[in-house]
Amino acid sequence: MKPGINNYSEIGKLNKVLLHRIGDEIEGLVPDNFERLLFDDIPYLKTAQEEHDRFADLLRENGVEVIYYEEETAKALQDDKVRREFVKKFIADSDLYSEAVKEGLEEYLMSMPADQMVKKAISGVKKSDVIIKSNSLADYIDAGYPYHTDPLPNLYFTRDPGACIGNGVNIHHMSTEARRREALLLEYMYKYNKDFAPEGTHQWYDYYHEYSVEGGDFLVLNKEIVAIGLSQRTTVVGIERFARNILNKSSFKKILVFDIPKKRAFMHLDTVFTMVDYDKFTIHPEIEGPLQLFEITLDKNGEPRFSSIQDELSNILKLELGLPAVDLIRCGGDDPQAAQREQWNDGSNTLAIAPGVVVTYERNYVTNDLLDKKGVKVLTIPSSELSRGRGGPRCMSCPVNRDDL
Secondary structure, eight states: OOSSOBBOOSSSOEEEEEEOOOOGGGGGOOGGGHHHHTOSSOOOHHHHHHHHHHHHHHHHHTTOEEEEHHHHHHHHTOSHHHHHHHHHHHHHTSOOOOHHHHHHHHHHHHTSOHHHHHHHHHHOEETTTSOOOOOOHHHHHTTTSSEEEOOOGGGGOTTTTEEEEBTEEEEOOOSSHHHHTHHHHHHHHHHHOTTTSOTTOEEEEOTTOSSOOOGGGEEEOSSSEEEEEEOSSOOHHHHHHHHHHHHHHSSOOEEEEEEOOOSGGGSSGGGTEEEEETTEEEEOGGGSSSEEEEEEEEOTTSOEEEEEEEEOHHHHHHHHHTOSOOEEEETTTTOHHHHHHHHHTTTTOOEEEETTEEEEETTOHHHHHHHHHTTOEEEEEOOTTGGGGSOOTTTTOEEEEEOOO
């Protein structure tokens, strides 16, 4: 295992992964805030935690070191000056109007040890936690809303706020206000936690870039090619900015941009397409093609060069990865009802922990059986509550270190 961040594939043996154990932030979900907080339902916390703990234990049983957002962020915030800087930025990004409320929240959060403060930032600061007098009209109108700062219930999908690619980190500008502060935790982890990001770790994308990109749209196909979904959540300008940085400063030679439908079912590329072995991929049938792709490389002067590709997915993968053949494993197989049901429950969203070894939700039994018949070792976890958030094992994990292939 190489030290630090090392991630040059989707399938190399997984050595280290960043998770977030689902917590009290979920208890802040109610039907009135579903749309704003990007949920369709309310997971039952106790069962969701048991399911997530099983996920983490399964990874450990297979030799993976599991680290957690709360703990790694708290390590980064031990210095009072750094912690205050974080708190100010967190509050600034929390859509607050009253200076009195901002000042009151700053002192409230700074009164806590770093670990408690991070936990409270994630779970949300309720108005009942700290009483702050304000003469703001906005606060008067919003007096019935229970939170000063909203919870972060999507954080257990640690794939999205950032990505470890090659020997560097993306810290993403998330497309929705509900998720934007998640990446701020990762920014401080990167800057001030050297156990997580040792000196010399590159940063490919910055939290403060105004154009959104999200981690579910990034697939590291091999040590030279990164695939990115141009999706509902990831913008073309953000993709180009990332491409300029990584192609000029790393071993990567090419970015493949998948122009996918801008709708909820195709929210990110990894909801419809993941790599499970050298030549095997799980897919949603609608992504088989013909597809429109764009290729980004560099000319001899280090400037981006663009080209367009239109072809079937299988042909594109064979050409780009130098393979004689590829096996596209349809989510739900050829049964339209099973495909829709298992796609809704993230049947395509597999996490490879070694070549031909994947973690999936046990409820997607049709897709799991197909994977098994193709020679893929399938490790399943329960997901009656985790899947209510609309994300699978890949969404719930941010690989930090993999063996090189």
